[in-house]
Amino acid sequence: MSFDLQATKFNHFLKTSDTQFGFKKGLGCNHAIYIVRTIVESFVRKGSTVNLCAIDLSKASDKVNLHALFIKLMKRNVSVQLLDLLENMLFDCYSCVKWENINSDFFTVMSGVRQGSVLAPFLFAVFLDELSDTCNLDRNRFIVVYAGDIC
Secondary structure, three states, rough: OOOHHHHHHHHHOOOOOEEEEOOOOOOHHHHHHHHHHHHHHHHHHOOOOOOOOOEEOHHHHHHHHHHHHHHHHHHOOOOOOHHHHHHHHHHHHHHOOEOOOOOOEEEEEEOOOOOOOHHHHHHHHHHHHHHHHHHHHHOOOOOEOOOEEOO
């Protein structure tokens, strides 16, 4: 089974807000920029002041609270089998620090999605998804997300 076919099988679990543009086929940074410009121009045309806040979350994937992520996945009705697989992948993780040719003792990694994993960007997007939906309910506040950047 090809990756695309498998990805299609899990799309409904990993679907994110329409204001998230990272890691989506056919969408990219230019789409996020277009949406932000459209929103700003609309308010300026009506004589309003617009305030923008941009946040770089590029290191935030290391800080994802895994218990909160699993609650969000359970709310999406992810199957127990997939949750078990993700639990084994995310919770049973150990690391050490290497400095020159000396390794530290191993320690348990307690948070974060694993960078380099094919699923990590999608899991991070799911983790952030409620943030987009909450603010976008208000007609005067919008959040646009592209990968590790929020505007």
